[in-house]
Amino acid sequence: MKSVLFALPNQIPQPGLFGNLNNLKYPTFPPLGLMYIASVIEKLGNSVEIIDLSVFDYSDEYIFKRIVSADFVGINVFTHSFKLAKNLARRIKSLSEDILIIIGGPHCTFLKEKSLNDIPEAKIAVVLEGENVIKEIIKYLEGKRNLSEIPGIYYREGKEIKKGKPFEIIEDLDLIPFPARHLIDESKYGKFPWYDFSKIKYTSMITSRGCPFRCRFCSRYCNVFPRWGYRERSSENVVKELVELNDKYGFVTIVDDNFLTNIKRAHLIFDELIEYGTDILIQILGTRCDIVDRVLFDKMKRVNVRYITFGVESGNQDVLDFYNKKITLNQIRNTLKLADDFGFNNSATLILGAPIETKTHINNTIDFICSLPLDHIIVHILFYDMGSDLWVEAVKEGKISKDEFEVPSIIERGLSNFTYDELINYQNIVARKFYMRIKYIIKQIIKSINDKDSLRLKQIIRVLISLQFKNFLFPIDVHK
Incomplete structure (x- = not known):
């Protein structure tokens, strides 16, 4: 049996590096979810291919050659880009009218049967985790299952959309095979706004699913599936994958919502990596700002953790409390000070547009982040995303329709004080x-030299001699 899995662009515009305000769009991460599904398909003895349309817009002729003999195709659907999936499904059907199209991903999880109305060319929608579900769908294609018997799907039967059996959570994540990384071109990924890690063979991995915290802006599956909860892979299983990656890759990003949630597990992972002597560079993408563990940071430094992204979100305590972050400004300062002492490259995520936020709040955030030992910032605008507590509350208040899945926090909708x-x-x-400060620029140059990071040093020099440097010479006074 042959299948083709399609990944679509899942790109988020961000202000550019060092004051370069041309929004950068970056297919940073490989399609990890599809790589997990592909691994399961291969373990069953079947053929599978991944086509990532965020890397290259392949021609109809190229796609046709790959789907003409396929038994089914799968499309990973994100809500903010579901129209791309709709167009792709239409395109596939125009090339191969009888082919079975399966969709999955966040859009299907939150919209359920509506996702099949959004993409009428698809026959099956998979909700939540697909690793076990795909096994059952393959049995259906082999004539060994009825769709009504498969848990975690919605499916089309004639003009009706029906529901399979209730979804079954994968309790033991160690049972899931490692992603089929050989199916993608690693050189196309790892392109962050501030660094191109693709040059040293980049990949990503995930060691847990879900998050035990409840930040109000975060889209949460448990708001539509109450049984969905936080689960972790064992330290042994995580280390086994990292040791395998150590022999093949130069850099890995751990993309958990919150990798250091379980400090005891983190210690075990790093202890084992120290024993193995791995040298792969590591980035930890999701980290809270309430971790002041010098012993843990020392172990992280010894196993080549180089980059850490912290969820700062705001420089105002009342905004942090509104978001239910359960951290304080002092905790943020202390955590980032310790991380800087160990020489990590530290990034912070920020969110603008909380309903209580004013211009004064934004100025406070600017002053706060400029006082922190940060190397990079990622500035988001608040969106009321389907599944977040803010979205649920706004629907109850009648500010958002239950059919709206992504609404910007704007004054016109009564959601913030800004357009x-x-x-x-x-x-x-x-x-x-943040970026156009002489103190910051000098520190980055010194850090690049000390780390022998020639690529980053070249990037800094390129920015300094560009027209973007005028933003430093003639700064904008946002306090007016």
């Missing part, structure tokens, strides 16, 4: 004020 254009402008101002 969308104002938030975009502030997003750019925050980035510019």
Whole structure:
């Protein structure tokens, strides 16, 4: 049996590096979810191919050659880009009218049967985790299962959309085979706004699913599937994958929502990596700002953890409390000070547009992040995403329809004190004020030299001699 899995662009515009305000779009991460599904398909003895349309817009002729003999195709659907999936499904059907199309991903999980109405060319929609579900779908294609018997799907039967059996959570994540990384071209990934890791063979991995915390802005599956909870892979299983990656890759990003949730497990993982002597560079993408563990940071440094992204979100305590972050500004300062002492490259995520946020709040955030030992910032505009507590509350208050899955926090909808254009402008101002500081630039040059990071040093020099440096010479006064 042959299948083809399609990944679509899942790109988020961000203000550019060092005051470069041309929004960068970056297919940073490989399609990890599809790589897990592909691994399961291969373990069953079947053929599978991954086509990532975020890397290259392949021609109809190229796609046709790959799907003409396939038994089914799968499309990973994100809600903010589901129209791309709709167009792709239509395109596939125009090339091969009888082919079975299966869709999955966040859009299907939150919209359920509506996702099949959104993409009428698809016959099956998979909700939540697909590793076990795909096994059952293959049995259906072999004539060994009825769709009504398969848990975790919605399916089309004639003009009706029906539901399979209730979804079954994968309790033991160690049972899932490692992703089929050989099916993608690693050189196409790892391109962050501030660094191109693709040059040293980049990949990503995930060691847990879900998050035990409840930040109000975060889209949560448990708001539509109450049984969905936080689960972790064992330290042994995580180390086994990292040791395998150590022999094949130069850099890996751990993309958990919160990798250091279980400090005891983190210690075990790093202890084992120290014993193995791995040298792969590691980035930890999701980290809270309430971790002040010098012993843990020392172990992380010894196993080549180089980059850490912290969820700072705001420089205002009342905004952090509104988001239910359960951290304080002092905890943020202390954690980032310790991380800087160990020489990590530290990034912070920020969110603009909370309903209680004013211009004064934004200025406070600028002052706060400029006082922190940060190397990079990622500035987001608040969206009320389907599944988040903010979205649920806004639906109850009648500010958002239950059919709206992604609504910007704007004054026109009674969700913030700013228009969308104002938030975009502030997003750019925050980035510019942070990056275009002489103290910051000098520190980055010294850090690049000390780390022998020639690529980053070249990038800094390129920015300094560009026209973007005028943003430093003639700064904008946002406090007016």
